[in-house]
Amino acid sequence: MPLGGGRTGSARTAAALRHARARRPRSLALLRDLIRHPTVSADPAHRADLRACAELLAAHLRRIGLDAVTVRAGRVAPYVTGAWLRRPGAPVVLVYGHYDVQPAGPRSAWATHPFRPTVRGGYVHGRGAGDDKGQLVAQLAAIEAWLATGGPPVNLRIVLDGEEEIGSPALRDHLPGRPAFLRADLAVVSDTRMRDAHTPVLVTGLRGSLAVRLDVTGPATDLHAGAYGGAVAEPAQVLCALVASLHRPDGRVAVAGFYDDVRPPHPDTRARLARDGPTDQRFLAPAGLRYGHGEPGHSAFERATVRPAVVVTALQAAARAAVPHRARADLGIRLVPGQRPATVFRALSAHLAQRVPRGVRARLTPLFSCGPYRMDLRDPSVAAASRATTPVFGRPPLLLPSGGSIPFVGDLAATAGTRTLLLGFGLPDDNIHAPDERFALSSLHRGTDTCVRLYGELGAL
Ligand SMILES: [Zn+2]
Known part of the structure; x- marks a missing residue:
């Protein structure tokens, strides 16, 4: 009988669960320690904090029984790798998480200090609590529980990224070389959210991302509006016209070729999204909106997950x-399977080039890109995740796509063919990337239990 299956397996899973539950206070203490490190990867002033947090995590991994090192390959932050490979013949599972966080923004927007964690109302509050430190701690607590009770039925590799929020440049540089520390039969990532506290979600796909910057320049210097107004092409006005030209009034993207490689979602997928995904009303409520806007013929949830989008993330012009x-716009383009960042960039360049009047110049610069990802639902790990989730939540996870991007996941599939199980424990109102970020203690506990069971199930595959 394979490890993890049958009576022997359930007895071992039960022992690991008991261990994890007994250690809950320690897990919470670890999460608080992690939040105390302001690991903002977008801000070079936090390099030392990122290094310190990486060292803390590497020490923790060694303490719980993994071989772990801190790799200082990153331009900003190191990543931490760990391994436990003492189960010859069993699958190798790669656990990926990230310890860097988004900037906290103004302190005044937070009820309590973003980097002084507080526990109130059943939540741990602080920057990174939900994205991704709390979810990471759930994974680590499960791994610790297995290592303390005879070892998991699978081999484990761990990668803790310190640059996820800036696009994982160092790790992605290493992927094409297929380094040993990333070789695995399956990857597991807990960096996504559930539908609500009682309804887990296995994320079936992620959108890719192409970030570009559009600079429009014209006169040699700012011009007196009375002296020149009406007589020259104004960069700010031209920029607005260019940005406005990207969409038709009905919300469809107007760039020629943009949809060429987009396949319409399968009718089964649409039916599943309609049944299990949020209604428009429910989807829009956290945004404080009654009406959505976008590509006609699709629900809000479809538009934000299985359809591509061109999003304006910044507009700048001042005098x-x-x-x-001069004037500048940043655009975030979300891609779906079939679309390639380079092809979309060319289509966008051609669209804009035709619309620039004489007297100004426009330059389009690619800032970042990553490909989309889609999970094969026939992969046996999907059923294993279902079996792991059901005893904890009383139901299997919904199978729903996410509109976000995790660059590492798409690259891992593209370069090594490694599939990633995306099973996260965040909640829609965790305020990730916003003030008052939080992570529910129930998510921490149930997430840990689910991960304990997941490793048991994966050993039985
Ligand atoms: Zn994240």
């Missing part, structure tokens, strides 16, 4: 009562 001599 004191004068004509600004």
